[in-house]
């Protein structure tokens with residue numbers, strides 16, 4: 001069930017980018033009842049705790065602002081919490097308050113959390129993408145060459161480089177072929 005929280009983050013990002021307005025009875029965080037969904041909806045676009053509490057009082061969900069504010073704070077804690085069980089766990093959603101006292105879901109942090117989840121490699125140095133060096137090209141060319149005078153096409157050499165890097169678990173930069181072709185011209189030009 002570990003991807004439940006990740007789904008909440010992904011769905012909240014989606015909602016923030018395309019808020020559909022109030023009135024859902026069972027919203028994207030599986031919350032039902034206006035008391036819960038008022039806060040969720042207002043956190044998409046930003047609202048103060050007082051605005052949320054007032055909305056609850058206006059709709060007759062709470063008798064006064066003081067009680068409504070307590071409800072808002074409890075709901076904030078629930079959104080931020082990471083508990084164990086499905087019912088207690090909360091949503092692990094980051095909230096941020098701006099200088100006007102308006103609260104919203106922290107889109108920036110959520111996007112970081114979300115992109116982190118799509119790349120399961122935890123060590124960032126492993127993700128560093130590299131470019132082949134001159135020695136990688138020389139090695140690849142020698143691996144491909146079957147007779148001393150054989151001329152190996154550049155693409156065949158690069159295919160071999162790609163294979164070697166893959167086997168070594170080293171990811172290549174996206175445009176590594178173009179860059180390396182330019183480098184090869186420099187490295188092996190006979191001036």
Ligand SMILES: [Zn+2]
Pocket residue numbers: 029030031078090091
């Ligand atoms: Zn919840």
